[in-house]
Amino acid sequence: MxxxxxxxxxxxxxxxxxxxxxxxxxxxxxxxxxxxxxxxxxxxxxxxxxxxFGRTRSYRRDYLEAGYTRFADEAVRLWTEFETETGAEVLVRCGCMNIASRKITPDLENTYATLSTTVLNRLGIPVTSFDTEGIAARFPYLQADLGDLDPVGGLVDLxxxxxxxxxxxxxxxxxxxxxxxxxxxxxxxxxxxxxxxxxxxxxxxxxxxxxxxxxxxxxxxxxxxxxxxITKDRPSEARYYTPPAETRHLYTSDQMPVMAYLDTGIYLHPIVEGVVDAVKIGFYNPPDMPRGTTSINSVGDFVEQCLPGLLEAESTPVTDVDGCDYxxxxxxxxxxxxxxxxxxxxxxxxxxxxxxxxxxxxxxxxxxxxxxxxxxxxxxxxxxxxxxxx
CATH class of the missing domain: 3.50.50.60 (FAD/NAD(P)-binding domain)
Structure with missing residues (x-):
C-alpha cells in the first residue's frame, strides 16, 4: 500500500x-x-x-411489509433506468416464485407465499398463482401445492x-x-x-x-x-446442482424462475447462460420470517422433497461465491x-x-x-x- x-x-x-x-x-x-x-x-x-460479490442475486418485491415492497418496486424501476442509461443488461427477467407444499407446511394460508402475495395484491401488483395441478403442468420438475409468481422479479448479474x-x-x-x-x-x-x-x-x-x-x-x-x-450472518449451506444434459433445459432461466420457500429458509436460482451453469440452492435463516420446525433442514432435504429430478444431478458446495458475511x-x-x-x-x-x-x-x-x-x-x-x- x-x-x-x-x-x-x-x-x-x-x-x-x-x-x-x-x-x-x-x-x-x-x-x-x-x-x-x-x-x-x-x-x-x-x-x-x-x-x-457473487454471480447472481435475486430481485423481488414479495415482502411481508408494504414499505419494503414499495421500495423494492421502485428499485426495479431504477435498475431498468440503469440499464437504459448504460446500455448494459444486468437483469435476468425470469420471474420470482414463492412456493409451498402441504406435506411440509400444511397451513398454506399462513405461509410466506400467501402472506406476501396478500401484500402485493393490496398494493395492486399482479401475481400469477399456481395450484398443485398448475405447478405440475407448468413446472414439471417441481413438487409443490402453491406457487405465486411475480413475473417482474428475477436475477441480477452481479x-x-x-x-x-x-x-x-x-x-x-x-x-x-x-x-x-x-x-x-x-x-x-x-x-x-x-x-x-x-x-x-x-x-x-x-x-x-x-x-x-x-x-x-x-x-x-x-x-x-x-x-x-451489526451482527454477521451468512447462508448455512449453498450448493450447485448440475442437471444431466437431457433435462438441463428445464432448469434454465427461460424456463425456471427464481424460487423461494422462505418458511423453510430455502432459495433457488436457475441456470443463466453465460453467467452460471448450475442451479444454485441456498439454505439460511430468513430475516423476514423465522424458520420453524419443518422436514427441511438442509438443501438435500429440499431437493428430495420438492425437486426430485435433481437427486441424481452432480452436486457441489458453493465455494466461489457467498463466502461473505451479511x-x-x-x-x-x-x-x-x-x-x-x-x-x-x-x-x-x-x-x-x-x-x-x-x-x-x-x-x-x-x-x-x-x-x-x-x-x-x-x-x-x-x-x-x-x-x-x-
Missing part, C-alpha cells in the same frame, strides 16, 4: 467510504448530478469477502453490475481509491476533512457505506454517539440517513442479506441526501438516530 499522507486532493462535493455496490451506486447517482465525487475502498472492488458501475464512474471522472485506509475525520465550517493512506480529502458531504467496517469509520468522527448494532441490524431494518450531530455525514448499512436488489434505490437516496440536502423518499423509519448512545 502506498501511503501519501501529505497529498491533498481537489475539493469534492461527495466522498464515499466503502466501495461495495451501495457505495458505487451512491457515487454513480451523485455523478449524474454533476457532483465532484471520489470513493475510498479499504479492500478491492469485487472482493469475494464482501457482500456485493459481475456485469460491478463492471458497468466501474466503467460509468471512470467515464464520469470519479476516482476510486482501492486498498486505502481511513485514519482521521474532521468536521467544521460546512466541510468534512478525511485523512487516508491515499492523502487528504476535503468534501462538502461524506457517505459511509463500509459494511462491517462502518462502526470503525464512525468512531473517527469527533463527538459521534452513533454505533450501529450485515444484520438488531431491529431488522435498514440504517439509512444522516449521522446525528455530524452535519454533512450520512450512513447506509444493515442490508440483512436482502439488500442488493435495493442498491440503485439506496444509491439514489444517499446521493440525494448528500447532494440535495433531502430525498424524495420517506426514509424516516431507517433513521440512524434510533441507535444513538447518549
Amino acid at each position: 502506498t501511503i501519501e499522507p501529505s497529498r491533498t486532493h481537489a475539493p469534492l462535493d461527495l466522498l464515499v467510504i466503502g466501495g461495495g455496490v451501495m457505495g458505487l451506486f451512491t457515487a454513480y447517482q451523485a455523478s449524474r448530478r454533476q457532483a465532484r465525487v471520489a470513493v475510498i475502498e479499504a479492500g478491492e472492488i469485487g472482493d469475494p469477502m464482501t457482500a456485493s 459481475r456485469t453490475v460491478t463492471a458497468t458501475l466501474q466503467k460509468s464512474l471512470a467515464e464520469a471522472g470519479v476516482t476510486v481509491h482501492e486498498r486505502t485506509s481511513t485514519t482521521a475525520i474532521e468536521t467544521g465550517e460546512g466541510l468534512v476533512t478525511v485523512t487516508t493512506s491515499a492523502g487528504t480529502f476535503t468534501t462538502r458531504s461524506l457517505v459511509i457505506t463500509a459494511g462491517h467496517g462502518t462502526n470503525d469509520v464512525l468512531k473517527l468522527l469527533p463527538g459521534n454517539q452513533l454505533q450501529v448494532p 450485515d444484520l441490524v438488531a431491529d431488522d431494518d435498514f440504517v439509512l440517513g444522516p449521522v446525528p450531530g455530524q452535519p454533512g455525514v450520512y450512513v447506509g448499512v444493515g442490508w440483512r442479506g436482502t439488500g442488493y436488489k435495493y442498491a440503485p434505490w439506496v444509491g439514489r437516496v444517499l446521493a440525494e441526501l448528500a447532494c440535495q440536502e433531502g430525498t424524495v423518499y420517506d426514509v424516516a423509519r431507517f433513521n440512524p438516530g434510533r441507535f444513538v448512545t447518549p
